[in-house]
Amino acid sequence: MRNLLLQTLSSGAGGCLRIDLRALADNYARLKLKAPHAVAGAVVKANAYGLGVIPVTQTLYAAGCREFFVALAHEAFDLRPHLPGDARLYILNGLPPGAEAICAAQAIIPVLNGVDQVARWADCAQSLGRVLPCALQADTGMSRLGLSTDELDAFLVAPPKGLDIRLLMSHLACADEPENTANGYQLKAMRRAMERFPNVPVSFANSGGIFLSPAYHHDLIRPGIALYGGVPHDGRPNPMQPVVRLDIAVTQTRTVPAGAHIGYGGTFITEREMRLATLSAGYADGLPRALSNRGAAWFEGVRLPILGRVSMDSIIIDISALKPDALPTGSFVELIGPHQSVDDLARDAGTISYEILTQLGSRYFRHYIPVSS
Numbered sequence: 001m002r003n004l005l006l007q008t009l010s011s012g013a014g015g016c017l018r019i020d021l022r023a024l025a026d027n028y029a030r031l032k033l034k035a036p037h038a039v040a041g042a043v044v045k046a047n048a049y050g051l052g053v054i055p056v057t058q059t060l061y062a063a064g065c066r067e068f069f070v071a072l073a074h075e076a077f078d079l080r081p082h083l084p085g086d087a088r089l090y091i092l093n094g095l096p097p098g099a100e101a102i103c104a105a106q107a108i109i110p111v112l113n114g115v116d117q118v119a120r121w122a123d124c125a126q127s128l129g130r131v132l133p134c135a136l137q138a139d140t141g142m143s144r145l146g147l148s149t150d151e152l153d154a155f156l157v158a159p160p161k162g163l164d165i166r167l168l169m170s171h172l173a174c175a176d177e178p179e180n181t182a183n184g185y186q187l188k189a190m191r192r193a194m195e196r197f198p199n200v201p202v203s204f205a206n207s208g209g210i211f212l213s214p215a216y217h218h219d220l221i222r223p224g225i226a227l228y229g230g231v232p233h234d235g236r237p238n239p240m241q242p243v244v245r246l247d248i249a250v251t252q253t254r255t256v257p258a259g260a261h262i263g264y265g266g267t268f269i270t271e272r273e274m275r276l277a278t279l280s281a282g283y284a285d286g287l288p289r290a291l292s293n294r295g296a297a298w299f300e301g302v303r304l305p306i307l308g309r310v311s312m313d314s315i316i317i318d319i320s321a322l323k324p325d326a327l328p329t330g331s332f333v334e335l336i337g338p339h340q341s342v343d344d345l346a347r348d349a350g351t352i353s354y355e356i357l358t359q360l361g362s363r364y365f366r367h368y369i370p371v372s373s
Helices: 002-011 021-034 045-049 053-062 073-082 100-105 115-128 149-157 182-196 342-348 353-359
Strands: 015-020 067-070 088-091 109-112 132-137 163-169 244-256 274-279 296-299 302-307 315-318 332-336 365-369
Touching: 002 015, 002 244, 002 365, 015 021, 015 332, 021 053, 021 365, 045 053, 045 353, 053 073, 067 073, 073 088, 073 100, 100 115, 109 115, 109 163, 115 132, 115 149, 115 163, 149 182, 296 315, 332 342, 342 353
Parallel strands: 015 365, 067 088, 088 109, 109 132, 132 163
Antiparallel strands: 015 244, 244 274, 244 332, 274 315, 296 302, 296 332, 302 315
């Protein structure tokens, strides 16, 4: 640990972001056990939720994963060369016009979300003179992506030629809220869609859906946030292992008198003498400005509140509870770790763990803990 933090300082980075690939592999195994009769895929969009798509997919592939999902076509084009030939790569948002030929050439599977995408992919298949794989998404109530009931019916009346439907998919809007009645309504809608495509494998459950009940599992589960250590269900204990730890370097410490104005705008004014530390990270590093005057860092089990506004490159914390020499320049405090999970930090910022993870910046010293360590 000490050597790693010394490496961080010598690299000139303001913080150390540790990504535990052992925990990632363990989370994948736990999710497979939770849905033992389904194939377990992995959602690796947005650079694997900000953690690095290449090391993440390599780890998951070694753990047995063969079904990978990204959001955008360029994510798929970038990732495909790094995946073995037996790995299947899906584009959740489907294909933008003009990207069909490169998608077909790279054996990438688009998720077809509308009649225009269906028509363009079918046209590509016919122009190439071969059958092309795809997934078909049904809109079961989220009103975001997917074919409506009428569009599914029209698809069956005149099935486009040249398409091999590998999956029938939909997405749960409220799976992180297990008591939300929308889950049951969407399940009923998904079953109606399944009746129209009785021989097509089904993928429905995201991270939260995996923990609802086996009725949501079907043939292929698509975990995302749970793989990376986020809680699948709001307000319930987290069954997943933490994957990320973030420690931020102390740039300076000082003692200020009562009446001192702290940070931009002077939004915090001290009522007594206080000892402060300035941390070498801010909203440019993915630490939300909404943490201003709320939230905290931790050091040796002691909570150190954030004072004043979060700046682009720095945060000020109250270290009055520590011994005077506890945090010299070059020390590190915990922002995400044993005392404060990514979900805790997100709660303090009024957001969700997805946003925290995907915004963690490039200025951190990144250290990957390998599965074999």
